[in-house]
Amino acid sequence: MKVLVPIKRVIDYNVKVRVKADNSDVDLANTKMAINPFCEIAVEEAVRLKEAGTATEVIVVSIGDKSCQEQLRTALALGADRAIQIDTADSLDALNIAKLLQKIVEEEQPQLVILGKQSIDSDNNQTGQMLAALTGLPQGTFASEVKVEGDKVNVTREVDGGLQTVALNLPAIVTTDLRLNEPRYASLPNIMKAKRKPLAVKPVADFGLDLTARTKLVKVTPPAQRQAGIVVESVDELVEKLKNEAKVIS
Amino acid sequence: MSILVIAEHDNATLKAETLKTVAAAQKIGGDVTLLVAGFNCQNAVDAAAKVNGVSKVLVADNAAYEHQLAENVSLLVTELAGDYEHILATALTTGKNFMPRVAALLDVAQISDIIDVESSDTFVRPIYAGNAIATVQSLDSKKVITVRTTGFDAVATDGNAEVVNLDTVTDAGTSSHVSDELTVSERPDLGAAGVVISGGRGMQNGDNFKLLDGIADKLGAAIGASRAAVDAGFVPNDMQVGQTGKIVAPDLYIAVGISGAIQHLAGMKDSKVIVAINKDPEAPIFQVADYGIVADLFDALPELEGKL
Numbered sequence: 001m002k003v004l005v006p007i008k009r010v011i012d013y014n015v016k017v018r019v020k021a022d023n024s025d026v027d028l029a030n031t032k033m034a035i036n037p038f039c040e041i042a043v044e045e046a047v048r049l050k051e052a053g054t055a056t057e058v059i060v061v062s063i064g065d066k067s068c069q070e071q072l073r074t075a076l077a078l079g080a081d082r083a084i085q086i087d088t089a090d091s092l093d094a095l096n097i098a099k100l101l102q103k104i105v106e107e108e109q110p111q112l113v114i115l116g117k118q119s120i121d122s123d124n125n126q127t128g129q130m131l132a133a134l135t136g137l138p139q140g141t142f143a144s145e146v147k148v149e150g151d152k153v154n155v156t157r158e159v160d161g162g163l164q165t166v167a168l169n170l171p172a173i174v175t176t177d178l179r180l181n182e183p184r185y186a187s188l189p190n191i192m193k194a195k196r197k198p199l200a201v202k203p204v205a206d207f208g209l210d211l212t213a214r215t216k217l218v219k220v221t222p223p224a225q226r227q228a229g230i231v232v233e234s235v236d237e238l239v240e241k242l243k244n245e246a247k248v249i250s
Numbered sequence: 251m252s253i254l255v256i257a258e259h260d261n262a263t264l265k266a267e268t269l270k271t272v273a274a275a276q277k278i279g280g281d282v283t284l285l286v287a288g289f290n291c292q293n294a295v296d297a298a299a300k301v302n303g304v305s306k307v308l309v310a311d312n313a314a315y316e317h318q319l320a321e322n323v324s325l326l327v328t329e330l331a332g333d334y335e336h337i338l339a340t341a342l343t344t345g346k347n348f349m350p351r352v353a354a355l356l357d358v359a360q361i362s363d364i365i366d367v368e369s370s371d372t373f374v375r376p377i378y379a380g381n382a383i384a385t386v387q388s389l390d391s392k393k394v395i396t397v398r399t400t401g402f403d404a405v406a407t408d409g410n411a412e413v414v415n416l417d418t419v420t421d422a423g424t425s426s427h428v429s430d431e432l433t434v435s436e437r438p439d440l441g442a443a444g445v446v447i448s449g450g451r452g453m454q455n456g457d458n459f460k461l462l463d464g465i466a467d468k469l470g471a472a473i474g475a476s477r478a479a480v481d482a483g484f485v486p487n488d489m490q491v492g493q494t495g496k497i498v499a500p501d502l503y504i505a506v507g508i509s510g511a512i513q514h515l516a517g518m519k520d521s522k523v524i525v526a527i528n529k530d531p532e533a534p535i536f537q538v539a540d541y542g543i544v545a546d547l548f549d550a551l552p553e554l555e556g557k558l
């Protein structure tokens with residue numbers, strides 16, 4: 001069984017993003033970039049399926065300019081077998097990303113596609129579900145457990161009320177939540193080995209898709225800043241302030 | 251303009267968050283229809299008919315919709331979509347699950363997690379864990395939107411909408427529900443509570459979360475947690491507040507033993523009043539707290555409970 005893992009290059013989760021002075025967008029110049037944490041969990045899950053003998057091949061794919069090859073190499077160092085970069089300088093809407101991924105799914109015919117539930121930059125939480133719709137496949141989003149059993153996969157999902165388990169016919173789409181696994185670190189020998197693993201570059205134009213933008217970013221502003229508060233000296237003072245100043249308790 | 255809002259419910263009750271999504275629809279402006287897709291969902295339908303500003307409630311009552319399976323619900327919404335310019339769902343796990351599927355089936359983009367409406371095609375949404383606020387214009391003729399409830403005030407519930415039963419059944423047949431493991435709690439929902447008290451890694455274990463119970467009882471609060479507390483197994487996943495968990499904005503948020511990572515702040519920094527209890531005076535949580543107390547939580551919590 002082939003497993004496909006689409007991954008995204010994003011700002012490192014420890015970095016607080018700045019907004020450009022002209023409010024046109026965020027400023028990512030000289031910012032530390034990394035593989036989106038949820039995508040890393042997706043890679044880890046696929047590699048574990050391979051180690052368990054369930055998966056035979058793990059393919060990672062990323063859409064972006066040459067810089068995303070760095071994240072593809074990271075995924076290869078974590079245990080993926082080969083990588084595909086869909087080369088484009090444009091930042092695309094989730095729908096257009098899903099359309100490109102649909103082409104890769106048609107070409108590679110994976111039994112399972114595992115994606116992160118959201119990227120920590122755009123915070124959209126859309127791509128996996130959209131890919132599922134376009135391919136007509138069932139989806140198990142926000143997964144905290146994935147169990148392949150015969151021609152089905154059981155996915156336990158983190159939902160608002162707790163956990164929900166669904167059974168999906170394979171092939172299927174899964175998106176990861178934080179508790180699915182704890183990704184490993186790439187070892188130095190594996191980082192070296194990853195440099196020799198295959199990485200195919202496909203120009204976006206080769207897909208023959210209309211990728212016209214469906215949304216326009218009008219402006220980006222910093223969030224409202226909270227007024228600095230005070231440090232109280234005692235629990236008594238805290239209770240007094242909450243009652244009489246903030247008036248949030250009685 | 252016609253707007254379709256998909257009700258968030260569990261067949262027995264209509265979730266209070268739906269009232270905020272309807273408020274977002276009213277801000278867009280137009281005739282609002284509410285869809286209740288469920289199974290044996292008459293109670294939810296009755297509640298939906300009372301939501302102010304809704305002219306019609308569409309009901310799809312069928313086993314295919316009992317567990318809100320995205321494959322089935324998205325087909326239903328897509329079938330109904332022709333009549334509406336805007337389709338809205340609440341940005342909770344149910345809406346987040348099926349709504350992008352609807353958008354892709356309709357070949358339109360989705361605008362996720364809006365916190366404000368600028369015009370009928372332009373919306374405001376946080377990005378980068380709320381460290382930037384984007385104004386986004388939809389260029390599609392149909393707008394598919396999920397609504398972050400902290401951005402809107404609930405509409406009232408003394409309305410009287412017409413109820414129309416649908417006989418369409420859309421069952422994709424590719425997925426099925428196996429089981430639920432839901433957290434049972436007498437406390438208010440995190441999203442609906444006026445007061446939230448959350449514990450972090452500093453709580454040390456699940457047992458110590460009992461220290462929050464007495465305070466929550468006295469304040470009628472919901473109890474939340476940081477990711478670290480959930481990952482460590484102190485408390486279940488549905489208690490996680492943050493960028494990738496639940497977004498809350500109560501009148502009072504008390505963070506206990508939580509450092510204040512940007513991912514946690516993303517889920518609570520719009521609270522009206524924030525209190526932080528932390529033994530580290532340098533913890534970033536103090537930068538957003540209105541009232542901070544530098545103390546060991548094991549001393550401060552029993553004292554606070556005693557003094558409330």
Ligand SMILES: Cc1cc2nc3c(=O)[nH]c(=O)nc-3n(C[C@H](O)[C@H](O)[C@H](O)COP(=O)(O)OP(=O)(O)OC[C@H]3O[C@@H](n4cnc5c(N)ncnc54)[C@H](O)[C@@H]3O)c2cc1C
Binds near residue numbers: 449476513530533547
């Ligand atoms: C992709 C991604 C998504 C994430 N999503 C979320 C999310 O949705 N929500 C979220 O919360 N986090 C999220 N995180 C994790 C986040 O980055 C932090 O790791 C997490 O919030 C830390 O939790 P914490 O504050 O409880 O733990 P820590 O950072 O370890 O802080 C513990 C705090 O407790 C204090 N403390 C310890 N003992 C005591 C004591 N006895 N008395 C008083 N104070 C004490 C310490 O001083 C410290 O400040 C996410 C991370 C990633 C990468």
